Structures are given as C-alpha cells and as structure tokens.
Amino acid sequence: MKPINPLNVEREAGTAIRAFFDRLPAWQIDHIEHEARPDPTGSRVDYIVEVRIGDKPIHLIIEVKSNGQPRSVRDAADQLHRYLRNSSVHGVPIVMAPYLSPRSREVCREEHVGYLDFMGNALIAFDSVYIEREVPGRPEPERRVLRSLFKPKSARILRCLFEEPRQPWRTTALVLSAKVSAGLVSIVGARLRELGWAEQTERGLELTETSELLDSWVENYEPPRGEEHRCYTSLHGSALTDRLRTLSEADGRVALASFSAAAWLAPHVRHPGTYFYADQAGFDALTRVLDLSEAPKGANVTILVPEEDGVLTDAKPVANGLMGTSPLQTYLDLVHAGDRGAEGATLLRGLLDDRA
Numbered sequence: 001m002k003p004i005n006p007l008n009v010e011r012e013a014g015t016a017i018r019a020f021f022d023r024l025p026a027w028q029i030d031h032i033e034h035e036a037r038p039d040p041t042g043s044r045v046d047y048i049v050e051v052r053i054g055d056k057p058i059h060l061i062i063e064v065k066s067n068g069q070p071r072s073v074r075d076a077a078d079q080l081h082r083y084l085r086n087s088s089v090h091g092v093p094i095v096m097a098p099y100l101s102p103r104s105r106e107v108c109r110e111e112h113v114g115y116l117d118f119m120g121n122a123l124i125a126f127d128s129v130y131i132e133r134e135v136p137g138r139p140e141p142e143r144r145v146l147r148s149l150f151k152p153k154s155a156r157i158l159r160c161l162f163e164e165p166r167q168p169w170r171t172t173a174l175v176l177s178a179k180v181s182a183g184l185v186s187i188v189g190a191r192l193r194e195l196g197w198a199e200q201t202e203r204g205l206e207l208t209e210t211s212e213l214l215d216s217w218v219e220n221y222e223p224p225r226g227e228e229h230r231c232y233t234s235l236h237g238s239a240l241t242d243r244l245r246t247l248s249e250a251d252g253r254v255a256l257a258s259f260s261a262a263a264w265l266a267p268h269v270r271h272p273g274t275y276f277y278a279d280q281a282g283f284d285a286l287t288r289v290l291d292l293s294e295a296p297k298g299a300n301v302t303i304l305v306p307e308e309d310g311v312l313t314d315a316k317p318v319a320n321g322l323m324g325t326s327p328l329q330t331y332l333d334l335v336h337a338g339d340r341g342a343e344g345a346t347l348l349r350g351l352l353d354d355r356a
Contacts, residue, residue, distance in 0.1 A: 010034070010046055013064040013096050016118045017049060024131070028052045036061075039087035045080065046096075048089065053129065059091030060114075060124070068097030068117060070107045070196030070209075077111035092126045099139050103196065103212045143220075149191055150220045152308035156180055157188045158217070159314045161198070161207050162328050165355060168204035179313075211353060214328075218335050226306035229283065230299035231292040233274075240274065243289045245321035251289075252281025254323060255315035257304070258333040261324035262344040265351065269334075269344035276303045277311050277325060327351055 014032065021027050029051050036048040047062040061084060063076040073095055080093035093113040100108070100117040108115040108123065116122045122133045138146075148154065156178035161169060169177075174185045189205045192198035197209040207213065235243060247254055255261070255278070259271030278286060283305050286292060292301060306312070311329050318324035325333070331348040334341030 009066040009098065010064050012098070012118060013046065013062070016096070016116065017047065017062070020116060020120065020122060021051060026053055030057070036089075037087075039083050039089075041082075041086050043079070043083055043086065045083050048091065058126070059089060060094050061089065061091040062094045062096055062116075064096045066098070067194065068100045068104050069194050070101075070104050071194070072097070073100070073104045073107045073115075074111060077108065077113045080113055081111075092124065094124065099142055101138075101142075103209070107196075145191065146216055146220050147222075149188065150217050150222070152224075152310055153180055153184060154188050156310045156313070157185060158213070159310060159326070159328065161205070162210070162352075163314065163326075165207050165210050168201055168206040170204040174205070214331075214349075214352065217332065221332050221336060223333070223336055224277070224304060224306040224308065224311050226304050229303045229305070230295060231287070231290075231301040231303065232295035232299055233290040233292050233301050235290055236300075240290065241322070246289055247282075247285055247321075251285035252279045252283075253309070253312045253315070254278045254282035254286060255312055256318065256322060256324040257311075258325075258330065258337060259341065259344065261318060261330040262334055262341075262348060264318035264322070264324055265327055265330060266344055266347035268347065271340070272300065274301045276301070277306055277315075278303055279309065279312065280305055327355075 014034065017032065018029065021029050029049060031050040033048040034046065036045050038044045045061055046064040049060040049062060051058050051060060061080055063080050065072045065076050076095045077093070080095070084091070084093060095108055095113050095115045096117065098118045100115055100121055105115055105121065105123065114124045119139065120133055120135045122131060124131045157174055157180060160174055160177045171182055171185050175182050189198065189200065193200060197213045198205055198207050233240065254276055256264070256275065257277045258275040259269055259273070260275045262269040276286060283303055286303060290301065311325055314326040314329065315323045316326050324330065327348055331345055331352060334345040334348065
C-alpha cells in the first residue's frame, strides 16, 4: 500500500470535517483551528473545531492519523486525553483517519473517544448528543491489502500462527514450517502488527487478535483453486470409511474436507456427499480404493486437487486412519458453503475461539 503523506491527510481531514457537518443542518461550524495551540507541555493536536448546536458552543478536539489501524487509534486516543488533561481547553476528543475498520471503531469506544473517517463513519457522543453513522464497505486500497494477506503463500504463514495461536514464532521457524521466504514472513508480520492482530516480542511473532483476523479472513476468503472432480461411488457409511483407512502415505495426500471433515470435528454436521482435497497421487488412490467413476450428474463424491497445497499441509488426523482439513480450513469452507454450512461453521468457530 502506497504510504500516505501526513500533510495531505491533514488537509483532507479538514475537507472531511466540513463535509460531515454540512450534512447536519442543526450544527454550525464557527471556527476551525489547524495545528491547534499547544498545551503547557508543548503537545499539540491537529484540529480544534468550534461548532454550535443552536446556541450551545462545543469544541471538538481532533487528532488525525494517516493510519487508522487499532494501534494508531490507541496512540491518538492517548494523545487526546493527555492534551485535554494538560490544557485549558475543554472539549470532545475525536480520532480521525482515512478509514477506521470496525475493530478500530471499537477501540475508540474502549478508549472513550469519538471518531470520524473520510468515508463518513462517525461517532460523536457527549451530554445528550449522540451521533453514530456507519458506511458500508472499505476503500479499495484497504481491500487490496487485506486480500493480499490471505493469498495462498501468505496464508501459509497464518495457518502456522493459528496452529498454536498463543505460541510466539521466530522468523526461522515460520520460514521452515510455512515453506516461504524470510522476506514474506517479514511483510506478513509487519502487516499483522499494523492491523493490531499480532505483536513482536522478544520470543517472536504472536497473534493477539485471532477473532478479528478470522473475521477478516472470512470476508476476504477465496476458495482454493484447482481441478475439481465430481464422482460416484457405490460405497457409503462404514464401508467407505473402512476403504479410506487402507490408504497409506505412499498413496499421496488425501484429506476429508468441508462437511466431511466437519462431521468428525462437530458430529452434528451432516451432508449426503463426501468431500476431499487431494494431490494428484491422492486422487488416483481415491479413484482406486473407492472404485470411483466420473459423474457430472448424481455425484456423491467431490475431490479438489488444489493448485496450492496449503490446505493439505495443515491437515490433521480426525479419526484412526483418517485425515481431515484443519479446523481453520474446515471452518472457512463451511462459511463459504452458505446456509447449508452455517450450523457447522458456528460450531467450529466456537472451537477455534476456545483455542485462542
């Protein structure tokens, strides 16, 4: 993402302030002071905006950040509270940024400050006044950054971090485990820290906000690409399971997926078909042991041979002799399955949140 010039952001903030209050006919801007007068310690805020509601004057004390991520929001909130403690100015603290995510807005509430971003998301609350506005969507640069974080190579790193969400990871360990470059580990780690989802400690990189990270992954999830095979087998139930148990490591990699993996992780999940991820050798082995035939219509087995094997790398034993996709991957697939997978996704989300 291209760095934003702080001076440009401050200028745009002034425009956004005027545009926001133009939509509120009961509010009138009397004066906007940019690079407001310092407090006794020499600290400044970016704007003091004098507004009037009827005959009641209000001062909005505004700090502008070019980065609206949670960590920057907390820094801005701290600065606003210090300024109000040390100066003679009394007013309502407001954090501004080009975009404030739902998590960043929640941080503002936790820090007892209002907020306003350039898209128009806003919260201004004091005395008997309460103004809250939510604008759907994200700016395109923000969406591009998030989508890049969940691309297959980057997702390999996230899969490792989710494997042990409370464990700090050294760069070398992530490189070896995720089979990616040290440069990519550095980029992904920096992005996670900027988003407030991880921290770098002396012991390594550690996830701190798994729930928000997972929500964003769901929002930006792209199912694995690959060659899908829709097949038919006469086997079902225990007969099919017994055949699967005859597979060995020499037969390639095979993992139950989607509803079929969820049925072992959350037994209430049921679906008439059977789903797999497999490499090419695994597909050939499944074709043999399940006596599969291609079935464009009436298929009861679906196998995806993925282009990128991250979904197979973190597969886990789900029962004696059976492998399934990780709870993380199974959850993502069930969410993507829509209403049919909603119940199973809810159960698996509970398991993932408990681990975190």
